[in-house]
Amino acid sequence: MPAPLAVRAAAWHLPEKQVDLGDLPELATLTSQERETLFSLGVERIHVADESDDTGLAAAASRKALTETGLGPEDVDALIVVEQRAPGRLVASETTRLQDLLGVRRALTFGVGGLGCVSLAPALFAARGLLAADEEMTHVLVAHGSKSATPRRYRHPVTLNGDSGQALLLSRTGRVRVIDMVQETNGSYWDLFHVAYRDRPETEWREECRDQVAYSFRLAVESRNRISALLRQLLDRNGMRREDVAGFVSQNLSAGGFAFTEDALGIELLPACRENLREYGHLGPNDILFNLYTSLERKELSEGERAVLINVSPVAAWSLMLVQAGEGDGDDYL
Incomplete structure (x- = not known):
């Protein structure tokens, strides 16, 4: 029987700026086949964060999740960051940068990634393991900022990337049980x-x-x-x-x-x-x-x-x- 894991709070930061499909800057550079596939995706618009990077998006969502539950930075026992696809700097740590931005200084902090969209799964496996292994651990924050890895947001022939931040406050009980x-x-x-x-x-x-x-x-x-x-x-x-x-x-x-x-x-x-x-x-x-x-x-x-x-x-x-x-x-x- 898996150890208990639940989402106590979930929050998203969605940029206000919207770009309609027909206004994508890269549209003029696409081949006719690429344009045809793009317009068949089922996407009408995306939200774009010009002024914020991946870590900023994750931080904004994390603050919302903490506010929703009335918790402070000192209440976060662990921070797991789903790593961004294109970090702003090589060698530096965007994971501990997020820790610093949120002020969760006592939280056990690390990043997971390498599986693209599926990278959320190992983050949840890790959170469940932490909660199962340490009875004193109560709140695990899983955060991710999602931005396109390239200036071109259309990924032929797969999808069109928008921007967002997500934060999940995980515990043993909550509104959504995993x-x-x-x-x-x-x-x-x-x-x-x-x-x-x-x-x-x-x-x-x-x-x-x-x-x-x-x-x-x-x-x-x-x-x-x-x-x-x-x-x-x-x-x-x-x-x-x-x-x-x-x-x-x-x-x-x-x-x-x-x-x-x-x-x-x-x-x-x-x-x-x-x-x-x-x-x-x-x-x-x-x-x-x-x-x-x-x-x-x-x-x-x-x-x-x-x-x-x-x-x-x-x-x-x-x-x-x-x-x-x-x-x-x-x-x-x-």
Whole structure:
């Protein structure tokens, strides 16, 4: 039985500035095929943070989460930072910079990453491990700032990146209980998407796909098989059937990505996923919890119901999370 883990508070910082799809600065540089794919993603606009970097976005969301719970910096026992894809400085530590900005000076602090969007999963595994290992630890803050790694926000042929900050205050009890998590990776795709940067100025950075056939076909088939098997594993080991899941949530890549996931699993995603894709684009590791909480706010999920959160990254990594809405006492985890 997994150790108790719950989200006591969740907060997001979404920049006020909006850029409509037709106003993207890079639009004029795209090929006709790239433009066609871009306009078929299902994204209408993104939110852009011109004046803030990844760490600033994470800090803004973290302050909101602490304010929501009435906690101060001294109450945070651990800070886990989901690392940004393109740090502002090499060798320096954006992780301890966030610690300093928040003033959580006594918090055990470290970063996790390397799995793209799925990097949220190891952060949650680590948080659960800390809470299980140390009975004096009560509050673990997991934070991430998501910005495009390059000046070009369109990642052909995958998605369009918007900006956001996310903070999750984790404990043993809370509004959303994390019942179970599963994750797998395949290192043969480690550089399928990459940005060459050492020999060129930042204005020329561009994310490239090493092999679009591998992405569109081989990885697609493997992803279909992986998430299907992971869902069976997740449900079987928790004594559940597909019918026991009240809702499914996915990351926001594209309308085609939603259709792929729904077809692969024989499910229907909650409406909040498509609405957030339309309004915000892809928010990296912040997508799935943002979609979940939007679903809760809109009553697409009710108290006590369970949902499965699906996350896929082309590095390649796959993770599924089983959660339940509603406060609990921490002792009734299946």
